[in-house]
Amino acid sequence: MIVERAGDLLRDDARALVNPVNTAGVMGKGLALQFKRAFPAVFAAYAEACAKGRVSPGKVFCVPVDGARWVLNFPTKRRWRSRSRLDDIESGLDDLARVLAELEIVSVAVPPLGHGHGGLDWGTVRALIAAKLGSSDVDVRLYVPESEGGAVA
Template sequence: MIQLRSGNITEQRVEALVNPINCHGMLEPGPALQFRKAFPANFVSYRRACRLRKIPLEEPYVVPLTPEEKDRPRYIFNLPIKRTGRRPAQPENIRKGLAALVRTCRDLGVHSIALPPLGMEPGGLDWDSIQKILTDAFAKSGLEVTLVHPAQES
């Protein structure tokens, strides 16, 4: 089941949040910036892992959290969907990354996740393409998925 919501992804009440990243540690605008502000330790861990070349494309880099509140997430799944921030994500990288994400959720006993629309940066994929990729990836996963669009700014 996929629910659509708008707002800040880091404020969602789920077990895990998905942070779309690249393999080089380049901070990009959008969700990655929201994650850096809300979870600075995650950003430090991610950058360190990038420098040590421990972030393979399409494999979630998991950062466990110590929830201060009962409804806060237990994990951040940093999902590399492209090698660098200079080029848009490719659909096949997103598909493979989501398959690995579903496996990681099963391994860790996670039942609910929130993620932004992956690959929709300027020059990237359109909404119809993203929606099909997400629907296919999560159709039989048993996960409660919240797809979070950024809040509209005036």
């Protein structure tokens, strides 16, 4: 089930928080920068994984935090200056669905992946998220963009 929300994704009490990242090891803008500040150990693990070539489009990089919680680093861009590609969002959502099931995650907070700094159309992204995660038993909390009353991602 998907419920749209506005506000600060980092304050959500979901079992997993999705962090929109690139594959270059840089968390320099937007929500990724907020994650870097809030979870320095997550950034360190992500940067090391990027340096070793273990972060790639279509694959979620999972880091446990606070015992039973997760930060799910979701590559929305190949390079930090690049625009997002819809096919990367689509394959990433497929992997996110797999990860949610594999880790038995019951709730997840998801930003507007690829929108904002990524440049993708929100309506297209929203429809893709709904198609890929809408039939799941997971409580999906979709944070809408600022233009829709939510936060920038």
